[in-house]
């Protein structure tokens with residue numbers, strides 16, 4: 015069977031940056047280490063006043079098509095995943111296609127377009143849709159573009175405010191891909207949850223602590239479901255494990271949970287038994303409470319072992335490096351984590367071809383999906399072409415007063431007319447409804 019997967023990735027960050035320890039923490043009267051050590055974040059990306067989900071998505075897709083030498087005729091499908099849509103009927107992909115048609119010869123009239131919604135897991139679902147479309151033989155040899163784009167903003171003074179971010183990730187899905195092949199096997203953990211909602215409102219209503227528990231519960235189910243089709247996982251099977259990253263502190267918890275699950279009944283558990291004992295088994299306890307207490311103690315001890323810390327530093331930590339500098343991009347977040355992992359291998363000159371990654375996507379509401387990816391021969395060339403570091407470095411750093419103004423500029427309930435803080439450096443800018451597109 016021909017490989018199907020991600021051929022290329024382009025990332026587009028919002029042009030503004032909010033320094034969390036230096037600017038946000040003093041204004042909030044918080045200890046800077048709450049953000050850097052607790053949440054694991056240094057900065058957030060924000061959109062300038064001329065950026066929105068369409069412009070960021072279109073700019074990412076434009077660079078992707080240009081770099082890969084594609085015309086609209088080569089693309090048979092454009093899906094946008096977002097939690098920040100402004101229209102319940104017309105999909106964001108039509109706006110993006112409209113922008114792209116202004117700069118490429120030809121049009122996308124032949125292309126199937128849609129918008130995927132399931133909180134942050136939606137872009138992974140859109141990649142799955144493109145994968146299935148190609149596998150089903152419906153692509154007529156054309157590629158699919160999947161765009162994850164969000165302005166992940168919270169109401170001012172919401173506990174989520176520190177985790178904000180804005181940006182887009184555009185992915186090209188093809189046969190015989192350059193970057194990664196996606197496995198046919200997937201695992202799901204899905205349940206009706208109300209921890210994070212946006213019912214006809216711009217900013218989310220979040221039960222933050224509950225949302226963390228739901229993330230971990232669904233992720234555990236998804237790993238178990240994945241194992242039921244792909245066989246038992248082992249921590250050494252994967253070069254990297256990119257997780258959905260609302261903030262790196264969340265992934266610290268997910269990484270430990272995943273590791274505990276993966277070492278069960280393996281030689282790793284045997285090796286650690288002298289040091290910290292074996293994992294508690296439910297049948298050895300009279301009630302759930304005693305069992306859960308024993309698990310907590312085991313997990314705390316496991317986190318302190320050298321074995322776990324070395325594994326985490328090599329397999330999970332490198333996936334968080336971009337996220338630390340940009341915050342939560344909702345639908346794009348797990349795809350930034352993958353990019354961060356690949357960039358790490360590139361910088362360390364690791365021979366990654368043929369190695370596997372386990373990708374843990376998650377969306378509130380709630381659903382986790384786990385699948386494996388195998389790194390392809392052309393991965394270096396693709397990573398080299400990404401200009402994410404350059405984009406991060408040239409962001410404009412906001413003062414707290416500017417941050418307050420720009421937050422208002424993106425708040426649909428506030429009448430605001432804020433000047434641009436940066437000079438547009440790309441094709442598409444937001445000029446007001448109905449006038450979105452190429453800058454004159």
Ligand code: CAA
Nearest residue numbers: 045047048051052053134173174222223225226229260378
């Ligand atoms: N030094 C070091 N660490 C500190 C510290 C300090 N001075 N002060 C606090 N911390 C630590 C805390 O101990 C805590 O770490 P642990 O969880 O490991 O104990 C961490 O920093 C955060 O501190 P708080 O729990 O006090 O922070 P908070 O309550 O103000 O906010 C939050 C945390 C509730 C997660 C909030 O950021 C939030 O609501 N975020 C939005 C929801 C979210 O991202 N949920 C994640 C799962 S849902 C999902 O993934 C979907 C999605 O994208 C939204």
